Amino acid sequence: MAFNYSLKQLRYLVTTIECGSISEASRRLNISNPAISTAIKDLESRFNLQIFIRHKSNGLILTPEGSSFFDRAISLLRDAREFEQQVKGDSGEISGEIVLACYDPIASCYLPELLASFKERFPAVKIALHVVHQHKIADGLRSGAYDLALTYSAGLRDTHKYIALLPDLYPRAVLPADHRLASYDEISLAMIADEPLILLDIWPSNQYFLDQFKAAGLQPNIAYKVPSIELVTAFVGQGLGVSTLVTLPEQIQTPSGKKVVTLSLSDPLVASSTVVAWNRDKDLTRLTTEFVNHCKKEIKLPKHMRPMPAELVSY
Missing domain, CATH: 3.40.190.10 (Periplasmic binding protein-like II)
Known part of the structure; x- marks a missing residue:
């Protein structure tokens, strides 16, 4: 039996699970609620499984089968992004999509100028941005939900690679x-x-x-x-x-x-170290390498934030 489903349907499903509701996913994707509901129901029908238990009071709750399906959908979407990035990179084209996570407390300090300058250089690239807490970043990099993350090194695991972007900062x-x-x-x-x-x-x-x-x-x-x-x-x-x-x-x-x-x-x-991180088991593509290099070039220590003198540093 052939399973006819699309990456778009999987993206709708994954976004709904990440957002916790169809209505919130609709706002993030700028897609109607019925379109998302139809995509999810079609996936459940084609794969003959129940992804959610639907409660009016508690919203959508993943079934065990749904949780496994979610993990595989994330992996497939990540592979599809890498496939697109690599094919276009081989042809010399810098385009495609990067799913970027950013640790909430540092987002307003660095993201606006960074994304604006990257878009100016590479207008054909789409950045799917997720401003989240650190535990979601660590899990998302591991699972493949995120390609890259701007964050602090604290809380990352040995399954991640990262490059420091700024001098060490102190409270x-x-x-x-x-x-x-x-x-x-x-x-x-x-x-x-x-x-x-x-x-x-x-x-x-x-x-x-x-x-x-x-x-x-x-x-x-x-x-x-x-x-x-x-x-x-x-x-x-x-x-x-x-x-x-x-x-x-x-x-x-x-x-x-x-x-x-x-x-x-x-x-x-x-010290607190600001970094760009990724899954150590995944090689950077030409597109993600361009973004990492852009981060290294464009993210600067704001003038009002200074590193601590060496004599006060503890390691």
């Missing part, structure tokens, strides 16, 4: 502009350990910041755990606590106009 203290320590040039973690801490609660950033206190023999006083850098600075600006961050916005001012200052930390600190 800085983030304080309200009217804080009693705000006029200092430099402070220690001990000076803020008893203050309410606003923790960026995204793995591995949360563990990274807590490890800095632990290495200094300190137990931070966590007041709030928030999921974005913007919320960290907003909470700090309102005087709800202090924080530590590596990636910093250039204009540190909250939407309500509150000002925030950042200070160097005098403690020996562990």
